Amino acid sequence: MAKTKKKMPGLNTTSTADISFMLLIFFLVTTSMDTDMGLTRHLPKPPDPDQEDATMDIKSRNILFVRINAAGQLWIKDEMNSGFGDIRELRQRAKEFIKNEQNLSKWPEKHVKNIELLGQCFVTDKHVISVQTDRGTPYNMYFQVQNELVAAYNELRNELAKQKFGREMQYLSKDEIGALKAYYPQNISEAEPKKYGGEQ
Amino acid sequence: MAFKKKEKRGMPEMNTSSLPDLIFTILFFFMMVTTMREVTLKVKFTVPAGTELEKLEKKSLVSFIYVGPPTDNLRAQMGSSTRIQLNDRYAEAREVMDFIAAERKGMKDQTKQIISIKADQQTQMGYITDIKEVLRKSWALRINYSASRRN
Numbered sequence: 001m002a003k004t005k006k007k008m009p010g011l012n013t014t015s016t017a018d019i020s021f022m023l024l025i026f027f028l029v030t031t032s033m034d035t036d037m038g039l040t041r042h043l044p045k046p047p048d049p050d051q052e053d054a055t056m057d058i059k060s061r062n063i064l065f066v067r068i069n070a071a072g073q074l075w076i077k078d079e080m081n082s083g084f085g086d087i088r089e090l091r092q093r094a095k096e097f098i099k100n101e102q103n104l105s106k107w108p109e110k111h112v113k114n115i116e117l118l119g120q121c122f123v124t125d126k127h128v129i130s131v132q133t134d135r136g137t138p139y140n141m142y143f144q145v146q147n148e149l150v151a152a153y154n155e156l157r158n159e160l161a162k163q164k165f166g167r168e169m170q171y172l173s174k175d176e177i178g179a180l181k182a183y184y185p186q187n188i189s190e191a192e193p194k195k196y197g198g199e200q
Numbered sequence: 201m202a203f204k205k206k207e208k209r210g211m212p213e214m215n216t217s218s219l220p221d222l223i224f225t226i227l228f229f230f231m232m233v234t235t236m237r238e239v240t241l242k243v244k245f246t247v248p249a250g251t252e253l254e255k256l257e258k259k260s261l262v263s264f265i266y267v268g269p270p271t272d273n274l275r276a277q278m279g280s281s282t283r284i285q286l287n288d289r290y291a292e293a294r295e296v297m298d299f300i301a302a303e304r305k306g307m308k309d310q311t312k313q314i315i316s317i318k319a320d321q322q323t324q325m326g327y328i329t330d331i332k333e334v335l336r337k338s339w340a341l342r343i344n345y346s347a348s349r350r351n
Contacts, residue, residue: 016220031234135326
């Protein structure tokens with residue numbers, strides 16, 4: 001004979017909170033929320049095996065050499081002058097070189113380029129900044145040089161943005177930023193490192 | 201008397217049945233915004249500090265390469281010269297190619313792969329250049345030198 005239906009006793013759920021707290025703490029411990037930051041660079045495409053010698057002819061006035069030796073010292077060289085340099089002056093040197101405001105014959109050549117939104121511009125887009133390192137160069141120094149060069153480009157673009165659009169770069173649209181990048185294209189080349197004698 | 205003092209009532213118990221739901225919500229929030237620490241670090245490094253940094257977005261497209269001397273507890277066995285760590289073990293620069301290929305397999309948009317190099321400040325450029333050469337050969341051209349912000 002069937003018993004009279006008993007009422008199902010409610011499951012005690014007081015500890016569910018504790019269980020989920022445990023899960024929460026587990027996740028807090030095992031995960032990281034730190035946002036990764038860094039300097040983004042693009043590597044050149046791998047060399048074509050068919051092409052024997054990929055050296056390009058670049059006029060020497062268009063090149064700014066930045067060499068970093070194993071001791072972390074900088075050698076900055078362009079047509080104008082060359083010599084040991086300091087990391088603090090690199091940004092200014094790079095800016096002057098890229099801009100070539102007075103169209104000097106020892107700094108990169110300028111020619112007319114038609115850029116959307118900016119119209120006819122007189123730009124130095126053939127310039128190259130060549131960073132050369134030694135195998136023993138400290139990574140930090142290399143990074144600081146890269147950082148300064150990128151900063152130089154960013155400052156130039158920002159100046160141009162204020163001058164042409166009246167606003168700082170971060171407030172511009174994608175097309176406008178594209179125009180600035182066309183005006184000041186980032187040409188940082190990295191030559192294969194030399195081993196200037198001595199052990200690694 | 202109209203206002204007869206009622207019998208002393210006990211404090212009514214608060215209903216806590218929704219507390220688990222609440223905490224589950226927080227849990228899910230954390231699961232969304234954070235990423236699992238995938239590897240145990242076997243090298244120690246202090247990344248350089250820079251000013252022109254960009255945030256690394258889309259974590260699913262990022263693969264990490266760690267470069268630095270072995271951690272303190274491993275130094276006795278491994279020495280203190282610079283090592284490259286891929287996933288959970290030490291590797292040579294040439295093994296980066298296989299690593300890249302393996303990382304690419306799980307990615308949706310393989311052309312947008314980003315390699316983040318987390319290297320110690322004191323590392324000699326030779327190691328970095330070797331890695332960069334291999335990266336070029338394996339067509340992983342978008343790289344990111346991990347750094348901290350400096351003012």
